[in-house]
Amino acid sequence: MRSTTKTAEAARVMSICNACRYCEGHCAVFQAMELRLEFNADTVDYLANLCHNCGACYHNCQYAPPHEFNLNVPAAMAELRQENYGVYAWPGFMGKLFARNGLWVSLLSIVVITLFTALTASLTGENFFARHDNGFYGVIPHNVLAGLFGAVGLFVALALVLSCVKFWRTMQLPAPHRLNFRQVFQGIKDALSLKYLDGGNGQGCSYPTETPSMARRWFHQFTFWGFMLCFAATSSGTILHYGFDLPAPYGFLSLPKLFGITGGLGLIIGPIGLLVLKAKADPMPKGKTNKGMDVGFLVLLLLSAITGLALMLVRDTPYVGFTLCLHLGVILTLFLSMPYGKFVHGFYRLIALVVFAVEKNDHKPLVGSCKTKKV
Ligand code: HEM
Ligand code: SF4
Ligand code: SF4
Known part of the structure; x- marks a missing residue:
């Protein structure tokens, strides 16, 4: 061990x-x-x-x-x-990327955004700075976008699932279908409500200073739900495209737009709030951790929302091509860094909270119960 x-x-x-x-x-x-x-x-x-x-x-x-x-x-x-x-x-050697995380994520975003913009500009020529009747699909065709992001998305999903399986096994949890539904529900509820950011007495956590505050919990909720709504916007767009033969651009009252705008606003308010709190935070309870990882992730989330909303505003102008490249470059960096950055915390925390619900119900330890060797 x-x-x-x-x-x-x-x-x-x-x-x-x-x-x-x-x-x-x-x-x-x-x-x-x-x-x-x-x-x-x-x-x-x-x-x-x-x-x-x-x-x-x-x-x-x-x-x-x-x-x-x-x-x-x-x-x-x-x-x-x-x-x-x-x-x-997963794969194991990529675990090294958690060190100096902020640095490589910043470098990756510069490389990806620059390459994406240069390649698109050289392939589209005069069309790069032009207005298009079919919005951004006039700059990059739908099939190219779906192929690129589909392939990256599959790798990211595989890496995240295999990392979670490794953690799940270490936690000695049984196969998902053998878990008690009530205990799983309790774990999910504790994760979604961020129960343990309430300081134990409901007054909030000692963050950014000793005085209890609910600020981190609220800004995290804006960030979390903003992210989920943006995910729902993309998923509903994919369903409308493939399931109902209704390609983008969509009107203001369509599901992709409503989810995208509200999610985008959440992903602006949440990360800005968390960045401000972080700047004021007492460093002692954080220890010698990689602050760059948190900041890199927060900035990527913020940029994805700002460029996404900007793309919606300039959709019918000649700036659509440039703004699209900025947005897609940020999203691609966010995707690529997901299994090797702050994003993984959500999954591990959720699994840990499910383990806690099981242990609390059984009044006995699950993790480490078969192995007694001390560290
Ligand atoms: C199961 C779901 C989740 C739980 C229980 C959870 C919980 C937490 C907790 C307790 C923290 C503070 C401690 C730390 O820095 O690790 C945190 C930080 C953070 N979470 Fe989550 N999280 C979840 C999912 C997400 C998701 C989906 C996102 C956005 C995509 C997100 C974004 C962030 C960010 C940006 C920070 C850093 C905030 C800071 O540095 O102050 N979280 N999360
Ligand atoms: S810092 Fe961690 S261990 Fe301490 S009270 Fe808060 S959640 Fe619990
Ligand atoms: S040793 Fe300190 S942190 Fe641990 S339970 Fe006692 S007061 Fe709390």
Whole structure:
């Protein structure tokens, strides 16, 4: 079993907390901890993905620095999360991309956007800066777009599914059809409501400062639902195109437009709010994590919404070609970085919350239960 300085530190802090238990009311991490006496790598990977980095236990801890125990639970969990994202990545060697994530995502976006624009401009010639009756399909035909994004989408889906399977198996969850529906529903409910960003008392988390606040929870909800609505916009467009022979462009009251506009606004409000909070945040509960990964992901989400809404506005003007290339370049970078960046947190957190619902119902530990070896 894996044994690193990060797994050892997470096991150390959990062993101290297990004797203290002052924070048991804050979140699921402490309740899951209390079911155990030992913390191996699988167990701490589970606890790390349960921790929502709300900061409450850091600000309430009598053993936090400058105490000699130097206890910082959220930092230990955040640093371990960053390590285990790489451990569960598929294919394994791509896990290295979680280090210096912000840097390579920025470089990739510059390369992809530049190549996409240069290639489209050279292939379309005068048509690049021209008005088209069929909107952006006049610049890049539908089949070319569907082929390119379909192929990349399939690889991304495969990489995400195989990473989740690896994590699922480590969590010792049974096959999905053998899970109790009520417990799965509880896990999904806790994930969608971001239950553990409420600080345990409903007042919100200690983020960006010690004073409890619901700001992060709200801005995350704008980001999450904005993303889901944009996904619904693309899916409904695909269904209308292939299922009903109704190709784009669509009117303002069509499903793709309504989902796209509301989702785009959510993906502007949410990431801007989260970026502002991050700029003000106390760095201690975050530990030595890769801030660039969070910022890179937030900026990509924000740019995808801004360029998407801009494309809608310039659809009938000669700027459609250029704006389309900007938008598609950003979306392609977002797609390519999904299995190797911040995006994976949603899946691992959801799985961890389902495990927690199962353990809570059975009153016994699931993860690490067959392996007693200590880290
Ligand atoms: C199962 C669903 C999800 C859960 C439970 C969840 C939970 C969380 C939590 C607890 C955090 C704060 C701790 C951390 O930085 O890791 C976070 C951060 C973040 N999440 Fe999610 N998330 C989910 C899905 C998503 C999705 C689908 C998106 C957008 C596509 C998203 C975007 C973000 C962003 C941008 C951050 C960084 C915010 C910051 O740095 O302040 N999340 N998420
Ligand atoms: S974080 Fe500190 S106060 Fe909270 S349970 Fe652990 S040791 Fe106790
Ligand atoms: S930071 Fe918040 S979510 Fe994480 S262990 Fe502490 S109280 Fe729980």
